[in-house]
Amino acid sequence: MASYPQDARFGGFVGSLLWLIFWILVIVALVGLPLIFIILFYVPLPEIDGEVLTPYLFLTSILYPQSAVPVIETFLDSTLFKVAVFPGFTYGALIAAATIFIERKFLAKMQLRVGPLYAGKIEGILQLIADGLKLISKEIIIPSGADKTIFWAAPIAFVATAAAVIALIPAAPGWVVADIDVGLLAIFAILGFFPLIALLFSWASNSKYPFIGGLRALHQMIAFEIPFILSALSVVLLSGTLNLTEVVESQIQSYWFILFLPISAFVFYISSLAELERVPFDLPEAESEIVAGWLTETSGMIYGLIQLGSYIKTYALAALFVVLFLGGWAGPQIFPAQIIPESEETLIPVLYDATIANAIFWFTLKTFGIIMLMLLPRGISPRIRIDILLHTGWYKLIVLAFINMFVALALIYGGVLGPGGLLVR
């Protein structure tokens, strides 16, 4: 039982916070900064454009922003930036966060509700932060008899695997973490880990409902893996490459592949809903049947991490749809060549690139469109049953995917697409 002091006051609370900040400042100034300078004194600093990167350079860049340009450009070109910020984890996580908020408001409007309203005054914009803080502050309960190692490792593995998919997706020309020749194959290899994680976690929970949920997840993901791969195979036939950047470029040279492969795009969309365990394929988390499926024993931030992972996965699969069928970053040029007349005072004109800005804009816009399309069934559809689901996955979708594959083959041998085709510009 928690007990509160009788004389607790808000003023006292604010006072204690101020004291805390004061002591943090004192410790940083007296201990932290000297320590950093001692380390910097002994550690050799990298050299950029003939100048050694020193703390004094940072201080001069406050007065002369131009002196920081080579430093920033080096940082933007580094792999660390690509992995951590764009098009890597931060970009994916931001889109995931926006997706959660949009989903809640969108669904609420569909169901004659208001959705998040109070946190953050403006339409509940800070609801996600409030939810995150709540999840972090909650106790993590591990069931007795659970396999603790796997129980802790599975959520982290889930987020890491979801983020690994992002690394292979090109968001703009040249902006991709790993530009490899077997990009599409690598994505399917990584996606193959998800049923394994779900099954391991459900087994580690040592409980009946998670076990049923894990088995359902396994059945579902395996049943939809094959139509998923087959639908992407038609794209590979048309573009003649597994490299995702080249897939986009071949679409820019001809037309978006959704015009030639509408059935494949449909199969891909349905299969990604099943991969993501979204309604109507949310069988592994079916609340009224098996409590919360394989997430039954999750609590606190373990649940939060799995949710974050699944929304990052949503972004990754929507982005993959855009790359495969909607021409990636292709779109009419709407950004001007220069936003501000070039002057010596600001950094923006030097770092601004109209092509890249345009590519990022169109890529993000298309991805959000596909994400909205993925959210839509949640408002209009009940849950599907497992036997109908397996029947759909193994029988109907595979046939549909094959039909469009033959269409793709006919297009290539008919000389419409492919090298030197009629529609290739």
Place this chain on the structure above:
Amino acid sequence: MTSIEEKFEESKRLGLQIVKESAEEDRLMTLSVGPQHPGSGHFRFVIKVDGDYIVFCDPDPGYVHRGEEKMCEHRNVIQNIPHLERPVIHDSANINYSYSLAIEELVGVEVPRRGQFIRAIASELNRQVYTLYWLAIYGIFLGHSTMFMWPTGDRELLIDLLEALTGARVTHAFNIPGGVRNDVPEGFKDRCLRQIKYLQKRFKEYEDIFYNNPLFRQRTEGVAVLSKEDAIKLGVTGSVLRASNVPFDVRKAEPYDIYNEIDFKVQYMKTGDCFARAYVPLLDMQESCYILEQLLDKIPSSGEVRAKLQPNPKGPPGEAYRRVESGRGALGYYIVSDGTPKPYRVKISVGSFRNMLALPHLLVGQRLADMPAVYWSLNYWPVEADR
């Protein structure tokens, strides 16, 4: 490595009591659904699954037993009104309706004509409130969140209407022995007609988004069929009975109050599957709208709404059994009086408990995923069944 046989022998040698399970039993998984399962309510049923199929079902009610019948024996008939509506607060006008009818028969009092009409209006509105709530839960049980929000929101309008009529949002204590507690407020008729018109529009939208959804059809059509013979043999009632091709409605079979003056059809379906059991309540609600329109049309413009009763009503020794059609089927009260103000014995016969008896019959042989669809299609309200 020791086999199961060796383990069993060893445990016998150590004096441990271990029940040896046969290989058949070993492959079954026992699941306790409820009372903390999100798909059960205040109710538990133990099921055994073989793979994805349910092979055994044992309903276990009684988590919310209040002893309503015993409580009745310690209070006089007027004091009994508020606590008797607690088992089904969403349908409180109907659960008090049959109690009032039985008491009136015992005491021997005639309800004024205007009072009878207002009673019927409250009862019809309240049945719709209950059915909308039931429908909302049926939606969320099948994973359709929009179908949870829409009826819950529309139900709010009817609750506001009932609040204007009775003064309370859910537990009205409105239908009492001798008539109703108070007259209708000003402008009630227009407001009620407006809401009915709105609801009739909404019912079509429910059909579009829920009943005509191909996934919903796939999940419910031909699932857990209750044949006409079985339905009669098991003694189910209400919408479950009408879904199995038995057009039985207490309002039609044994008309009470002014229901013999009202022109309405008994809605029923022939298939007896989950879809029929889910669809008949919607048809009932549509029919109820027509009944309400007639009631509002025919209601006498003035007159008494409540017969004068003595302060502590009591009748000669005797017994009475009266039933009404509630949201879950026939709801009857059997009351024995020994001539004192307090009833000697009160027996409440509710539709929920009768429908629950069909659960093991229907659930065995179905898939685990059909469990919520079958269970909630039985129109079962756990609190009412426990009384």
